[in-house]
Amino acid sequence: MLAYIVRRLLILPFILIGVTFLVFFMMQFLDPVQRLAAYIKSPEELKNLSSEDIERLIKRYGLDRPLWVQYLEWVKKIVHLDLGWSEVAHQPVKDAILSRFPATLELALFAVFPVIWVGIWLGVISAVHRDRLLDQVIRVFAIIGWSLPSFVFGIFILFILYGVLGLFPPGRLSLWAQAVVSSQEFKSYTGLLVIDGILNGRFDVALDALRHLVGPIITLSYLWWAFILRITRSSMLEALNKEYITTARAKGVPERLVIHRHAKRNALIPVVTVAGMMVLGLLGGVVITETIFDYPGIGRLAATASQQLDYPLILGITLFYGFLLVVGNLIVDVLYAIIDPRVRLE
Amino acid sequence: MGFSWVLKGLFKSPTSVLGVCLVLFFSIIALFAPWIAPPEYPDEPYLLPKAGWSAEPSPPSAEHPFGTTEGQYDIFYGIVWGARTAFKVGLITVGFSALIGIVVGSISGYFGGWVDEVIMRVTDIFMAFPFLVAAMVLTTILGKGLDKIMIALITFGWMGYARLIRGSFLAAKEELYVLAAKAIGVSDLSIIFKHILPNTIYPVIIQASMSMGSMVVSASALSFLGIGAPEGYADWGQMISYARNWIVGAPGDALKYWYTFFYPGGAIVLFVLGWNLLGDALRDILDPKLRGPRGAR
């Protein structure tokens, strides 16, 4: 077990270097002027650039030098978290990403529970009622959810919640709440508006923030239940076929405990990996859902950057994702090993 | 496992029959698009004909059976030619991803050792990015256009196949027959093609049919975000993005522009549903591990 973690930690830097290679490689499809944007530190540098200035800047940042020199220079900048200036966000790329992160984190925190808990619950029911009516209904429900593109279902939910019911608007806050949050009295403790609202004693703000989360959470839940449900169902079926289940029944364990204590505990081990990947996906921001609900997280930032060809921001977000997933996957794998006693003690 | 046996399995459950029918339905539409919706500009059949210059969509009429969407693009034409786009994107991206995956996975699995280690770490690096974001970034860098989308999707779409094939190779290598073939001096390539690949191809077929839907959705998602297909191109994702501004309807009439969303949304959902049901059915038929115990079903 320890050897496994050490091995993974040893490989980690190589994967991270690989990630920078890949991003640097993609940069090479841009011409030097476009690439130059990634080196600009402030808007002043961009003002009134003549072609000589550009030449000068290209020279200055070594964009005409051999590739490996460029790569090393670029990595040196990344290590110092200097990712360039974002035209779209009007701030340095690093700040743009960090300022959007709390919104994404808040959505992730509120979506994790319905997505994973309900997904597992449905999967267990489906497996226990295998091939009977309830199972068929859940499976049809799941396969529809699995076939719905997020941009179709998200718009549909927006249409129902906002267009028809007029209840849950897009965005992150209503205008009045926006004014409250940006006022002097409102202190930002966590950047998570629901929590900050409660801490400031402004429950109306917290409620307003929560109201704006409903649409994205419903969308994400339905689309991701399918995955959690499928894997829970199949590993639950596998567990229910094991001999230790017969043993449990043979010693008189009630069926409820046979399912929830003996089968589920074993069945959830593979689900951990999928759930971990989902949490990582949520933390990285969900491009389409955030875009549809106009939710100002990292996913929408990435979409805007792509639409407006803000290369420094795109590359910065890509690096952010790469590092998040590589480190996050390692954590998930270690967690997995901790949950499964067979792996834990090897 | 003969072909007729697979066919028989496909017609056993109502869901897989539905899947087959949906896929056939869209294949027919895509194949006969020039007859179902004759193009106005024969040189550029994928460009949607415009019925006027007003931005506001107009409801279904005799001339435009599904109505027109934002910018007066004909929805019916877009659905029909969009089916062609979907098949083009799906078949090309899935085909090339699977091909690259098979080649890479075969090399990795067959040679093992440090070759395998290096290839798998490279695979890890490609998997370090969320699929849609990676494809989005690469499309942005390469520039707009359907071909750029497809390149991006293939670039980040082959890893699943590579891992699958590698896994099968490692399992197959343990089997005696490969050792036997090696002992009598058969060359490496012929071992791969004659002995191992035929045994490992089923999981690839299952994965391929399952990812037809998701590849088309990813391409449409990029078009939806406005970084994929060019303006006015027959693509379901783009048509949904046209509907986006009208989805909330008019005051007092939320359903006023329903047709702008209903037809393209319905088309892509049914297309993906068809492929997913087909893939699910194929998996049930071809993957013995997932079948019930002792044929109990």
Place this chain on the structure above:
Amino acid sequence: MSRLLEVLGLKTYFFMEAGIGKAVDGISFYIDEGEVFGLVGESGCGKSVTALSIMRLIPPPGRIVEGKVIFEGEDLLKKTSEEMRDIRGKKISMIFQEPMVALNPVYTIGFQIAEAIIVHYPDVSWDEAWERAVKMLERVGIPNPRRRAEEYPYQMSGGMRQRAMIAMAMINNPRLLIADEPTTALDVTIQAQILELMDELKREFKTSILFITHDLGVIAEVSDRVGVMYGGKIVEMGDVFSIFDEPLHPYTYGLLSSLPKLNEEGKNRLYAIPGVVPDLLAFPEGCRFRDRCSCAFLKCEDDPPMIEVKEGHWVSCWRYAEDV
């Protein structure tokens, strides 16, 4: 001695797409108190299905279609599922062939034994249940039981796991223990230890045992009476001496002739009988053994009756029918 269990005309069928598999097809036997009844036969003959039928744990698509299972004077097949649940693990318990897969890998041994107490006696506290589990582990010969109770199944050897399994089965002092091939997966030396342990516990707890195995050597060692199963039916039944000394059924005879000598540690080459056990769906009509039987004759196309040749020694074969 009084009757503890009596199985009467039990039929358990599996309803599959390909047809009806008659895994257990009308068997009858009894077990007296304090007695060990051995059920012997090749794999697939219906021994395990018989055991699971008594426990009423037949998985779908299997179903008990007919018969009675009288335990302490009451028909188990007429019990509600809750009544049945309370009998399992308390009055009748069971141990299995593969203790590795029969124990839940994610719970400690101690937990799994203590759980068997708690589900039947909810008033017992977990601490007390745990203490009793540790004591039982000690009783079945597990060294350092307090530490072992905290361990997971895969941390133990095969023999230790089977001892833990036995501890779990015996913890509520059951009247009947069903042992389904309990020694098959173990080394010969460990086998002997486990058999000895079961014998000790049987005396100490006055438990009857239904001992299921394909191993005639083991059967000879542990049983008081023996039933020989073939194709879902009991073909011969009697006390252990009459079965081994004067086997009547051609199948029993075939099984025995493959043993070098009785009551000796031998190599169990059981398959000297021509042919193989057919698939569950492919048994012939009439006597199920007739395809492989060297002395089959025309009459064997009809179902043979159960004939009491000697007191307490029954055989199901036309050769012993007087009117033929």
